[in-house]
Amino acid sequence: MSAAAVPAPDPAPDDVVLEARGVEVEFVTRTGHAARALDGVDLSVRRGEVLAIVGESGSGKTTLARTLMGLERPTRGEVVFGGAPLDYSFRGLKAYRSRVQMVLQDAAGSLNPRQTVYESVAEGIRLHRRDRSDEQGRSEAELVAAALAESGLRPPERLFLRYPHELSGGQKQRVLIAGALALRPEVLLADEPVSSLDASIRGEILALLLRFRQELGMGVAVVTHDLGLAWNIADRIAVMYLGRVVECGTTEEVLTAPRHPYTQALLSVVPEIEQLEPVVLTGEVPDPSRIPSGCRFHPRCPKLADGTADRAGVAGDCVGTPLPVLPATGDHRAACHLA
Amino acid sequence: MTDLAAQGADAAHTPATVGRRRSYGRYVLGKVLGSAGSLAFVLVLGFFLFRVLPGDPARTLGRGRFRTEAQLEEFRATYGLDQPLPQQFLTYLKNTFSGDLGVSLRYRVPVSDLILDRLWPTLLLVGIATLLATVIGVYLGVISAWNRGKATDKVTTGTTLTLYSMPEWWLGLLLIAAFAVGMGPLPGIFPTGGLHSVDAEPGTIGYVGDTALHLVLPVLTLVLVYLADFSLIMRSSLLDEIGEDYLTTARAKGLRDVVVRRRHAVRNALLPTTTLIALSIGFVVSGAITVETVFSIPGLGLLATEALTIPDYWVLQGTFLVTSAGVILANLLANLVYGLLDPRVRS
Amino acid sequence: PSPAHAADPVRLTVGITNEVDSFNPFLGIEAESYEMWALTYDYMITYSMEDMSPEPGLATSWETSEDGLTWTFDIREGVLWSDGQPLTARDIAYTYNRILDGGPESSSWGSYLTSVTKIEAPDDTHVVLTLEKPNAVLPLLPIPIVPEHIWKDITEKEVKSYAAEPTDGQPVVGSGPFRLVEGTAGGSTYRFEKNPDYWQGTSHLDEVVFQVYKSDDPMVQALIKGEIDFADDITPLQVKALEGEDGITALNGDSPGFDEIGFNTGAIDTETGEPIGDGNPALADPKFRHALGYALDLDQIISKVYQGAGLPGDTIIPPAYSTWKWDPPEDEAFSFDLDKAGSLLDDAGYTEGSDGKRTMPDGSPIGTLRLFARSENKKSVDTMDYFKEWLGELGIDAELTTMESNKLTNIILDGEFDAFHWGWYVEPDPDSMLSYMTCDQRGGWSDSWYCNPEYDDLYAQQNGATDDAERQEAVQRMQEILFEDSPYLVTAYNTIGEAYRSDRFACFQPQPDPGGILLFQYGVHNYLNIRPADDAGDCDGNESAQGPEAAGGGAGDDDDGSSTPLLVGGAVLLGAVVLGGGAWAMRRRSTAAYRE
Amino acid sequence: MSAVPETALSERTEPLLDLRDVTVTYRTSEGPLPAVRGVNLTVAPGQVVGLAGESGCGKSTLVSTVLRLQPSGAKVEGEVLVLGQDVQTVGWGALRALRWAEASIVFQGALHSLNPVQRIGAQIAEPITVHEPDLGDAAVQRRVEELLEQVGLPGARKRAYPHQLSGGQRQRVMIAMALACRPQLIVADEPTTALDVMVQAQILDLLRDLVRDLGVGLLIISHDLSVLADVCDRVLVMYAGRVVESGTAAQAFTDPLHPYTAALSGAFPRIGDPAARYAPAGLAGDPPDPRELPPGCSFAPRCPRAVDRCTEAEPPLLEVAPGRPVACIRVGEP
Amino acid sequence: MSASTPALTPRQVTRRRRADAVRRSWASFRSHRSGLFGLALLTFFLLVALLAPLLADGEGLEVTKATGGVLESPGSGGYVLGTDENGRSIVTLLIWGSRISLFVGLLATVISMVIGTLVGLMSGFFEGWPARILYRVTEWFLVIPFIPLAIVLATVLGRSLINIVIVIGITGWASTAMLIRSQTLSIKERPYVERARVLGAGRWHQMSRHVLPNVMPMVFANTTLTVALAILAETTLSFLGLGDPTRVSWGSMLEDAFDVGAMTTGAWWYIVPPGVCVVLVVLAFTLVGQALEEIFNPRLRGR
Numbered sequence A: 001m002s003a004a005a006v007p008a009p010d011p012a013p014d015d016v017v018l019e020a021r022g023v024e025v026e027f028v029t030r031t032g033h034a035a036r037a038l039d040g041v042d043l044s045v046r047r048g049e050v051l052a053i054v055g056e057s058g059s060g061k062t063t064l065a066r067t068l069m070g071l072e073r074p075t076r077g078e079v080v081f082g083g084a085p086l087d088y089s090f091r092g093l094k095a096y097r098s099r100v101q102m103v104l105q106d107a108a109g110s111l112n113p114r115q116t117v118y119e120s121v122a123e124g125i126r127l128h129r130r131d132r133s134d135e136q137g138r139s140e141a142e143l144v145a146a147a148l149a150e151s152g153l154r155p156p157e158r159l160f161l162r163y164p165h166e167l168s169g170g171q172k173q174r175v176l177i178a179g180a181l182a183l184r185p186e187v188l189l190a191d192e193p194v195s196s197l198d199a200s201i202r203g204e205i206l207a208l209l210l211r212f213r214q215e216l217g218m219g220v221a222v223v224t225h226d227l228g229l230a231w232n233i234a235d236r237i238a239v240m241y242l243g244r245v246v247e248c249g250t251t252e253e254v255l256t257a258p259r260h261p262y263t264q265a266l267l268s269v270v271p272e273i274e275q276l277e278p279v280v281l282t283g284e285v286p287d288p289s290r291i292p293s294g295c296r297f298h299p300r301c302p303k304l305a306d307g308t309a310d311r312a313g314v315a316g317d318c319v320g321t322p323l324p325v326l327p328a329t330g331d332h333r334a335a336c337h338l339a
Numbered sequence B: 001m002t003d004l005a006a007q008g009a010d011a012a013h014t015p016a017t018v019g020r021r022r023s024y025g026r027y028v029l030g031k032v033l034g035s036a037g038s039l040a041f042v043l044v045l046g047f048f049l050f051r052v053l054p055g056d057p058a059r060t061l062g063r064g065r066f067r068t069e070a071q072l073e074e075f076r077a078t079y080g081l082d083q084p085l086p087q088q089f090l091t092y093l094k095n096t097f098s099g100d101l102g103v104s105l106r107y108r109v110p111v112s113d114l115i116l117d118r119l120w121p122t123l124l125l126v127g128i129a130t131l132l133a134t135v136i137g138v139y140l141g142v143i144s145a146w147n148r149g150k151a152t153d154k155v156t157t158g159t160t161l162t163l164y165s166m167p168e169w170w171l172g173l174l175l176i177a178a179f180a181v182g183m184g185p186l187p188g189i190f191p192t193g194g195l196h197s198v199d200a201e202p203g204t205i206g207y208v209g210d211t212a213l214h215l216v217l218p219v220l221t222l223v224l225v226y227l228a229d230f231s232l233i234m235r236s237s238l239l240d241e242i243g244e245d246y247l248t249t250a251r252a253k254g255l256r257d258v259v260v261r262r263r264h265a266v267r268n269a270l271l272p273t274t275t276l277i278a279l280s281i282g283f284v285v286s287g288a289i290t291v292e293t294v295f296s297i298p299g300l301g302l303l304a305t306e307a308l309t310i311p312d313y314w315v316l317q318g319t320f321l322v323t324s325a326g327v328i329l330a331n332l333l334a335n336l337v338y339g340l341l342d343p344r345v346r347s
Numbered sequence C: 001p002s003p004a005h006a007a008d009p010v011r012l013t014v015g016i017t018n019e020v021d022s023f024n025p026f027l028g029i030e031a032e033s034y035e036m037w038a039l040t041y042d043y044m045i046t047y048s049m050e051d052m053s054p055e056p057g058l059a060t061s062w063e064t065s066e067d068g069l070t071w072t073f074d075i076r077e078g079v080l081w082s083d084g085q086p087l088t089a090r091d092i093a094y095t096y097n098r099i100l101d102g103g104p105e106s107s108s109w110g111s112y113l114t115s116v117t118k119i120e121a122p123d124d125t126h127v128v129l130t131l132e133k134p135n136a137v138l139p140l141l142p143i144p145i146v147p148e149h150i151w152k153d154i155t156e157k158e159v160k161s162y163a164a165e166p167t168d169g170q171p172v173v174g175s176g177p178f179r180l181v182e183g184t185a186g187g188s189t190y191r192f193e194k195n196p197d198y199w200q201g202t203s204h205l206d207e208v209v210f211q212v213y214k215s216d217d218p219m220v221q222a223l224i225k226g227e228i229d230f231a232d233d234i235t236p237l238q239v240k241a242l243e244g245e246d247g248i249t250a251l252n253g254d255s256p257g258f259d260e261i262g263f264n265t266g267a268i269d270t271e272t273g274e275p276i277g278d279g280n281p282a283l284a285d286p287k288f289r290h291a292l293g294y295a296l297d298l299d300q301i302i303s304k305v306y307q308g309a310g311l312p313g314d315t316i317i318p319p320a321y322s323t324w325k326w327d328p329p330e331d332e333a334f335s336f337d338l339d340k341a342g343s344l345l346d347d348a349g350y351t352e353g354s355d356g357k358r359t360m361p362d363g364s365p366i367g368t369l370r371l372f373a374r375s376e377n378k379k380s381v382d383t384m385d386y387f388k389e390w391l392g393e394l395g396i397d398a399e400l401t402t403m404e405s406n407k408l409t410n411i412i413l414d415g416e417f418d419a420f421h422w423g424w425y426v427e428p429d430p431d432s433m434l435s436y437m438t439c440d441q442r443g444g445w446s447d448s449w450y451c452n453p454e455y456d457d458l459y460a461q462q463n464g465a466t467d468d469a470e471r472q473e474a475v476q477r478m479q480e481i482l483f484e485d486s487p488y489l490v491t492a493y494n495t496i497g498e499a500y501r502s503d504r505f506a507c508f509q510p511q512p513d514p515g516g517i518l519l520f521q522y523g524v525h526n527y528l529n530i531r532p533a534d535d536a537g538d539c540d541g542n543e544s545a546q547g548p549e550a551a552g553g554g555a556g557d558d559d560d561g562s563s564t565p566l567l568v569g570g571a572v573l574l575g576a577v578v579l580g581g582g583a584w585a586m587r588r589r590s591t592a593a594y595r596e
Numbered sequence D: 001m002s003a004v005p006e007t008a009l010s011e012r013t014e015p016l017l018d019l020r021d022v023t024v025t026y027r028t029s030e031g032p033l034p035a036v037r038g039v040n041l042t043v044a045p046g047q048v049v050g051l052a053g054e055s056g057c058g059k060s061t062l063v064s065t066v067l068r069l070q071p072s073g074a075k076v077e078g079e080v081l082v083l084g085q086d087v088q089t090v091g092w093g094a095l096r097a098l099r100w101a102e103a104s105i106v107f108q109g110a111l112h113s114l115n116p117v118q119r120i121g122a123q124i125a126e127p128i129t130v131h132e133p134d135l136g137d138a139a140v141q142r143r144v145e146e147l148l149e150q151v152g153l154p155g156a157r158k159r160a161y162p163h164q165l166s167g168g169q170r171q172r173v174m175i176a177m178a179l180a181c182r183p184q185l186i187v188a189d190e191p192t193t194a195l196d197v198m199v200q201a202q203i204l205d206l207l208r209d210l211v212r213d214l215g216v217g218l219l220i221i222s223h224d225l226s227v228l229a230d231v232c233d234r235v236l237v238m239y240a241g242r243v244v245e246s247g248t249a250a251q252a253f254t255d256p257l258h259p260y261t262a263a264l265s266g267a268f269p270r271i272g273d274p275a276a277r278y279a280p281a282g283l284a285g286d287p288p289d290p291r292e293l294p295p296g297c298s299f300a301p302r303c304p305r306a307v308d309r310c311t312e313a314e315p316p317l318l319e320v321a322p323g324r325p326v327a328c329i330r331v332g333e334p
Numbered sequence E: 001m002s003a004s005t006p007a008l009t010p011r012q013v014t015r016r017r018r019a020d021a022v023r024r025s026w027a028s029f030r031s032h033r034s035g036l037f038g039l040a041l042l043t044f045f046l047l048v049a050l051l052a053p054l055l056a057d058g059e060g061l062e063v064t065k066a067t068g069g070v071l072e073s074p075g076s077g078g079y080v081l082g083t084d085e086n087g088r089s090i091v092t093l094l095i096w097g098s099r100i101s102l103f104v105g106l107l108a109t110v111i112s113m114v115i116g117t118l119v120g121l122m123s124g125f126f127e128g129w130p131a132r133i134l135y136r137v138t139e140w141f142l143v144i145p146f147i148p149l150a151i152v153l154a155t156v157l158g159r160s161l162i163n164i165v166i167v168i169g170i171t172g173w174a175s176t177a178m179l180i181r182s183q184t185l186s187i188k189e190r191p192y193v194e195r196a197r198v199l200g201a202g203r204w205h206q207m208s209r210h211v212l213p214n215v216m217p218m219v220f221a222n223t224t225l226t227v228a229l230a231i232l233a234e235t236t237l238s239f240l241g242l243g244d245p246t247r248v249s250w251g252s253m254l255e256d257a258f259d260v261g262a263m264t265t266g267a268w269w270y271i272v273p274p275g276v277c278v279v280l281v282v283l284a285f286t287l288v289g290q291a292l293e294e295i296f297n298p299r300l301r302g303r
Ligand SMILES: Nc1ncnc2c1ncn2[C@@H]1O[C@H](COP(=O)(O)OP(=O)(O)OP(=O)(O)O)[C@@H](O)[C@H]1O
Pocket: A027, A028, A029, A035, A036, A037, A055, A056, A057, A058, A059, A060, A061, A062, A063, A064, A225, A287, A288, D196
């Protein structure tokens, strides 16, 4: 059953809650090379909006989400929450995490196999003593029940004593969402929330996210490589390539009038009956330990390969001139010499 | 031919192979350093364990021979016991590295000579026993894993486990009773102990045969007891592989069951087994000590147990160092082989 | 090895349970090593089989000067070293001088040359010893004589690591009845070939091989199977078991030694004379100690702890040395009589307190006596266990601690004990054993810290006595004193179990004769006596030698005696295996593995 | 299935794969588990057939029967005809000869389906040496390189170990391996699951090219209907072990007749379709446990169109239009 | 939103969950026939050890109170399994010996488990040089052969029951530490630990609530396997003469039997029963341990 269509709210630009400013994350690989998984990302999540972060595998989506969560410390740049840079002390992080929550990529693995559903959901409540601060004076069990019910698991008590292996994939994902939701976060980061789920179930989960945004005014950032999903629920889209945001704007703008050749290629390969002319990029996602000069996309860029860039007279720039980091404004922009 | 050679050259330059070389180098370095660390640890342990002896070592070590203070002094000087501890440690290191393990309190000969003398029976015993236990154990492990849940598996695993539960020297005693003394219809065909008969002439074929005959029971004891170790390791290692999808792929390719087992399952399962088996060598060495005692085989183990009654500290220290070093080196070797065999070591 | 065919070399294979620690007579201390030296080398004087009294060896005769300060020995002529060089008085003097010079050589043998100041060989056939005071003990110099032409190249420093083992296939140079051709200290096989030119007549054995077994049982099995011909040092139970075997003779031979419970009679710092340690004051009282002698049921100890192989003990001279031994008179001898022990203690003031525990004469508690046993010796532990119980019945608390002999040595030297269990081997001449109880030996060989001036006087007297009867009297009086003062309670005279294939070899003569042991004796007589059973005849008229066995049961015959029980054992083992297999077999039928 | 004339086989008049009323039941400790229930399916030469369905609906189980690779605890009923031979009953020798030489499989999860400690070249070469033992070593090596190049990898990569390749590359190796003996039928079990969009597009392109160039029959399994719609001629949709609908790719995707197919198709919105904005389509509830199937139509509990009748009997698979069998009693009803 | 009040308090929930977990583990254990057999055997020996004073008079251990003859054979004189060389009943010795053998085995295991688990957890969970050093030390202890080290330690420490326990305990912990470490390493990387971090959990919480509970079953399974090895070790050390000579354990019985030459004497009742007891107890622990391992280790489950 499809969820009722929800009209898109008008996200005010000044409603920014969570922001990445020039964030750079480097990993040292086993061979001793530095891999720059994030290479200067400016991105903002606003109150009550759904932001989709899309890109190929390895483009740095998960790293970005983890950095926003404070699980990864940027080697440069900063994460700003509510106007203040993130405090990485234990207390600071704990306080932060009661306001920003994340649902991890792997739903099946994110539940402790030895904890019951009840314990998994209650964990956050206990850590932050939410039962003491609850305005309605609800007990821990009541809070857990409420969170499960809100996530569409009804009646919640029936699930209390279940272990993860007794749940279906969709139920696990919902338990995870309930666990995050029980803290009433201001921002929810969801990393590939449905990619491990069956097609028929994903609709429900997505509808759930939309509902939270709508009912709780939560900012939601969804990480995905599925453009269809973004079309389904996102207000805004940021397209990532090799550690950078290469195009961002509202969903309609980005998906119906993509400006970056990479976005265009991504869009063209979405399997459909009536094909656009698919632009299948050759090669794999480049290695973040060897970022190409100039436009980082140029070795795979179809516009450069077919001479479009040359005709526009930017071919030299494509190869040699680096592009600036896209600012985190609401406008539709693309980091491309052609755009 | 030429294009094959060209391909070879070409392949050598792919990043994958280069990366592999480099990472094997790193792996080797890591393992060698680790083993060196272990050796150093054993050295230090060897030193301190024997200096924390309660009481005056000179008096203890002198076994009541020395009654006058002068004799004690001389003894202390001989063994460097009159020097400060750090100095003693340095001397100890220097001596150990130059192969000087001290002089046996009992035999008054250099410990290194004693050890060299006693090394080869132990090597022979441990070597043959490990080899046989490994081969048979791995074979049994394969059989029982491949037939998991069937009668073969149950009988094999049950028997090996029971043998595994036996103190090896007790089994040795029973074997002596059964096959050396002779029991009921069994003639006592094997010697009760020693490494060779009194009348065997060294260097002859008969001598070799005679030594082999003497080794049958002790080796059998060790093999029977340690079989289980290897067969259980192999069994669980192979069971790990049996669920893997690549075996289904192999079957789908039209390979026979035995080929799937041999070429894919067993070969892959053997890899992690090498290092585990190497770890078990320590147990076999331990077992050899008691088995040598029961069978009166003049090896390192017997040397150590004799030294125990005196106690001949330098001999104990020497055998401790040598057996530990041996096991550490065996482990290193196994790890290096494993690194060579398994392309995944770098991940 | 079967001596059946004349062409085959006659080989006696002896199983032993301990290694030779050194073939160098200046280094080893194990009993096995002494035997090897005895086979390899000669002595000036050897021991008789009957009572171990001195007998001519290399020295054919000897005499003392009037003042007892000069000893002259006549040395046998025509004795050759195994490399063909003649053995002369100079070799003897050389050997003795090495010891006299101090150094490592003196540690084993120095005590035999106490009061000797000079040793000379005026010619090839005479050795003259000069003493500073008379010494009755001197004739029995159990020092192996080594060849000067070999040993002169070995410096005092080198001697500490000199192996004296065969090199490059060359046997060790010696003059004894046998020659070591193969073997190293700590090794497990030592092979000797006979010396064809031995001055005492050649052995009937072509070879003697010693084979080390790390434990008794395999050794005994080897004997049963005929792999060896002689098993040394086996347990009384094994002797009992072997008594039924065809073709095997087994016996417990009296060994010249005793086991004792020693007391801390008062440890002192030998330099200052101040008391040290924390021995219980009650044990400093001879009356207290003596009373405890009636609290030992030696018969039970012999039957349980020694499995019946041994004799209840009384003094520190074992019955083997009948000339020296003093026996306590019937009415004074210790017997197990707790009432008597109790009344003696009451008389001495150690009365029972209200709690049933005995107190010191001044009424203070005695406390708990600390008994020590040697952990590696089961007899030691068991004996002390009994003792502890009997002390308890007397109203004296005791606790038993076990430790290695080395640690015990230190504790004894520190005086931090009350009682311990140990034992001594006693040499044919009682002098050294007697010396251990003198005041001078405190902090040295003495372990009871015993000191009695009267005893010391008698010791000096017997040591210098030139008259045997006078010496005998002194020695016996000393034993009486020790019996009264009881620094030791001698618990048992040990035996050593031995067994040999009497279907193969005959003519063993025990030492002491009768009742003694067959090998590892003082001297090497038996290596010359023993013959293959087939042609033993009447052992050349040697009456006490054990003749060949009548029944000629071959080696490796059935030995039902021990195999049936082992069959049962094997069956139990088999059962265990089956049980284990069954346990596994009962496993749940799990889903079968993926297969084709 | 006794007498199939030799000529018939060589003429390839009949389908490469013909599953007739195949039922697979796993024996488990908690009782029998019917994973596949009465599935009929054919693949003709040059045809691409898609099989869609949620996780656990029995797709892989069905695939495993094609080369008789199902676990020994599985009971297979019905006929599995590969080139006219019933693989479930032929002798082992014949079966081995058929495996890979006539039909090969690209297994789900390329990482685990490759032997981790053998070079990929050796793994590709293995079936060749098994089935064409007369081929010389050099020829085999040459074939391996050709195969790799055919799937867009440099021939020299044959010396690589699986862990040195990316997911997409491994999937290509699996495909190269499947082509090794030039089979007539290839079964690809979820070849693109777990790959990202761009790599998925690459692999689908590759498969499409292969079918076109080699004329093999391809059975491709996926839970993503849009993927199948993209590459297949025919699509079958499975639910709880049964086929509930089949039709041409376009029909199934754009004009689903079964409510389940409709839900699957709606799960992947067409970008630009305003109806899908803020309206993710989905189904309530979870797939049923195959051991305790609901009475009647197993989809009924989750079906938005379900009525009481639906729980009465399992609806038969009826052809409601030419080439469009559907198992729903409410087809055509408003 | 649900308006109904949940019927259960969190504590009840937890208790129920625990009971449930125990019930499920027991259910799966019950399906392991060999494990059950081991458990039965184990229960028997534990009962014997616990009830020793009721089963056999403790005075029967004292050589001074021994009533039987030297090495009487089974059946004679009312001794079911005969007597030892001191005339003590073998059955009595076996019964009391079980106490020492099990005591040493269990206590040594506790020591090595505590050390092993702590070291394993620390070196697995934490990063940096202390963890690396711990890991190295573990590796060292892993490769050093057991008996030589135990001989050396026992020589240095002296012979007493508690020293034997210490020796076995401190030579045997390394394999446990390795196992725990590798488990910890893998569990630490599990997404649910990361989820706990996301929820705001500190290290202590992660370790105590997620890592430890998931490692514990393996510790438990490993414990039973370690007891088996520890009992074997006690027997071997006793045999080498490193045991406590004042106490009767199966190992010391075997040593005594060996010393008095029971094999030659044909006194099989002195050699075979203690050995069989050792084999059975070790086997029992091993079987139970393996069954537990199979239940608790998801890697082995379902095969
Ligand atoms: N801990 C790490 N150490 C080293 N490199 C890392 C680490 N985590 C991520 N990377 C690298 O950073 C890059 C970005 O990874 P990330 O997981 O953020 O990608 P992603 O967009 O989430 O991909 P996917 O869609 O596959 O989840 C990759 O090249 C990855 O290999």
